[in-house]
Amino acid sequence: MIRNNPKLASFLEHYGIVIIVVVMMVLLYISRPDVFLSLANLTNIIKQNASLALLALGMFVVIVTAGIDLSVGSVMALAMMCLAVAAKAGVPWPIVILIGPLVGIACGLVNGFGLTILRLPHPFIMTLGTLNIARGLSSLITNGAPVSGLGPQVRYLGQANYDFGIFPPPTGLPASLFVVVVCAIGLWFFLNRTSLGRHIFAIGGNPHAARVSGINVDRVLVYVYAISGFFAGLAGLLLAGRTDSGFPLAGQNAELDAIAAVIIGGASFFGGRGTILGVLAGVLIMGLMRNGLNLNNISPFWQQILIGLVIILAVYIDVIRRRAAVRS
């Protein structure tokens, strides 16, 4: 059916993932009609997944180049610790807010330069190194102790809720939702409408083609890892705001969740393919799955097993689709 109908095939390729999200929401609603669509629950889903969404957006840019950034979870924790310590030390809040993304960018630059100057064989290795280094640093800052009490301005992006006079507090549209939406739209524009964004896709499609087209592949890769670092730092700011603290063990294994969300969202692990919409859908699929299993009192161990199965299934669907569509 799909193969004989190019329009349907193209529609499914672009929006099929959104249908999956809607189907999941319907299933969750049927299973817990009293709770799932409650404003408190929906607000919660958004808040809990905002940091993951930012990490996944950054990871997506890296995966488009056929790379990987294992350090994002640790970088998020390091950014969170740095800004928490600065807030406690009485640094003015506008600077504290900048510290998160700046620490992230700095870590991203280390990844990018390490990869391109040291010529390490794969970004896996460089970012595995910085995963450990950033995690160690975030514990070192306070000797492993968490820091709490950051002040309302610093917490704003991660904590604020807009009730618009129609939602009963504490529900509403979280500020972090707007952060994610603005980031997603900005990143979409960057990747699809600017030459640098297209070069990122070209590197993922065929690095040799990019190089002989005069693209400075190394420089673009440094930007790519800096972007991923920026999103990790911003995610740290949101997480610090939501939890009113910095804790050194925040975001452990978050990089794996981010990779999973990107892959579930239809991006190719081998680079060059994927959409922002897919990434956000991937984040929602993981978030909804966790939420639904929680609401139905299913053990978190099952959550892990299911997420694992979904990753395999998502990539397998992708493999089948490509086999049908692309000439080799």
Next chain:
Amino acid sequence: MSEVTGQATEALLEARGIKKYFGAITALDGVSFHVSPGEALGVVGDNGAGKSTLMKILSGLYKPSEGSLFYQGEQVRFDSPRDARRVGIEMVYQDFALAGNMAIYENIYLGREPGRKFAGLTIVDREKARQMAKDHLDQLKIHVKSIDQPVEELSGGQRQAVAIARATAFNAKVVIMDEPTAALAIKEVGKVLDLIKTLKEHGVAVIIISHRMDDIFYACDRVMALYQGTNFAEAPLDRTHRNEVIGWIMGTKGHTEALAHDKVH
């Protein structure tokens, strides 16, 4: 030397005494070379003779260990393919070097997207790029279903055509083609060879590396043979024949036709 390709016409691109070492290996040992506007030069040689290395030096991918390059009579130095492209030397790679995930028009302008600068970024003018791509493909008489098609959906011949379109999109003066017909279906070979003739008519100097004598004798004006990293022989095509050229590839001169024939079979 014939009238068309004689030394009287100033060479567009010239290389003198090019040497290239990779560690202990000598890939090129003093190769000289020249090509004129509107001329098609065939470069032949066995595997390892140095053809690809020479072409990569001409297109800026490698730097020569010794020797110099002259473009329109002036000495030039290419540190990257970008430098070579800037003066108008383009390369069409054997594997086409196209990004399969991207549209035809995006591949043609990859690295040179039209657009306007904003905050350090170039915002691509997609309508302009599309229109330019359409016009350029029309000019080369290349027909595709849609310029928005991803390259991975194209046949080998269509990909080759896109690669040639990219090489000539910005007024190329020299187009280097590495085995332009090796990856093509037989019925597509003729189209690509005709495309090469169209380029010549536009005054482009075309350098063709090929193992296929048919291609060389159909599309070229002059043939040059490399053997073990050195100039071995060279002649206008009307002064030689394919068995002699096959002899050159194998490193022998003065072959009788019968002898060359024996060696090939």
